[in-house]
Amino acid sequence: MRLLAIGDIHGCSQAFDALLTVVAPxxxxxxxxxxxxxxxxxDSRGVIERLIDLNTGGRLVALLGNHxxxxxxxxxxxxxxxAWVEFGxxxxxxxxxxxxxxxxxxxxxxxxxxxxxxxxxxxxxxxHFFVHGNVLPDVPISDQPIEVLHWEKFGPSRPHISGKTMIxxxxxxxxxxxxxxxxxxxxxxxxxxxxxxxxxxxxxGFYWQANQKGDTRTGxxx
Numbered sequence: 001m002r003l004l005a006i007g008d009i010h011g012c013s014q015a016f017d018a019l020l021t022v023v024a025p026x027x028x029x030x031x032x033x034x035x036x037x038x039x040x041x042x043d044s045r046g047v048i049e050r051l052i053d054l055n056t057g058g059r060l061v062a063l064l065g066n067h068x069x070x071x072x073x074x075x076x077x078x079x080x081x082x083a084w085v086e087f088g089x090x091x092x093x094x095x096x097x098x099x100x101x102x103x104x105x106x107x108x109x110x111x112x113x114x115x116x117x118x119x120x121x122x123x124x125x126x127x128h129f130f131v132h133g134n135v136l137p138d139v140p141i142s143d144q145p146i147e148v149l150h151w152e153k154f155g156p157s158r159p160h161i162s163g164k165t166m167i168x169x170x171x172x173x174x175x176x177x178x179x180x181x182x183x184x185x186x187x188x189x190x191x192x193x194x195x196x197x198x199x200x201x202x203x204x205g206f207y208w209q210a211n212q213k214g215d216t217r218t219g220x221x222x
Contacts, residue, residue: 001031003202007169007178008065009033010192011041011091016050018210027058032123034148034187035065035132039088041192041212045095047167048111055118064119065132067148072115074215120221121149124164129201134150135160159183167202178207180221184200 004025009016025031037051040045047202054060070087073080085093096106100211123130124141134152135144137160139217160183169188173179176195179186196209196217205221 002064003032003125003128003204005032005034005167005187005199005200007034007187007189008172008191009041009047009059009197010036010038010067010088011044011047011095012041012191012197012212013041013043013050013211014208015191016047016215018209018214018216019197019199021051022216023208025054025058025087028060030059032061032130032167033062033063034167035064035119036067036169036188037062038071038092039067039084040091042091043095044092045107045111047113052110052114055114061130062119063123063130064121064150065131068115068119069150075112076155083107084129091146109110118178121143121146126164128165128167129162134168135166137161153218154179154184154186154188156181157184165202167200168179176209177219178221180205185221 007065007150033042037047070084074089075085077098098106122141129141131149133150134148134154136148139160141162154168160166168186171186172188172190173186174190176189178189178198187198187200189196189198198207198209200207210216
């Protein structure tokens, strides 16, 4: 069994498909996606559809990112809708067919259910914990504020009081490589901006990467 974490996809379905092909997750693996499936890239709709399929057929743990949070808020609040569109939501809207209702993307109910009911805010194992953004080092994982989990940027920090290694996304590593602090690893490697989408085997530190052209490569954490 492998513990496989995938960083911010941001609508990059071609990179996601290429990554899944080389990683080849099985029903025995845990596949943990770290959020930000939508916005900025060209095919948010396709990414959500692939995640729903993975959730049906295997052991998917899908975390909620700040971009999913904004999309959910935009569903009901006109002010939130305007902010979301300016923050990458327009690309998500463009990936769905138009609907006559003003202010709503043509998102099927199945996609809303996935975002609202399947996605969670954190995931924890014996040696690791997985979040989208970051955590407060002196607060138990179960008590972390949602704002920190979804929005806090990654950077130099103290180890968490649990002693576990944090795996996160959210903060784009524009050099295309995961950033490893030892006690914490960020695997948002800027897929939507011409970088790479990363899948990390949390136990071994081995990782696979793919980009929107379908190119793939591998690496190893120090």
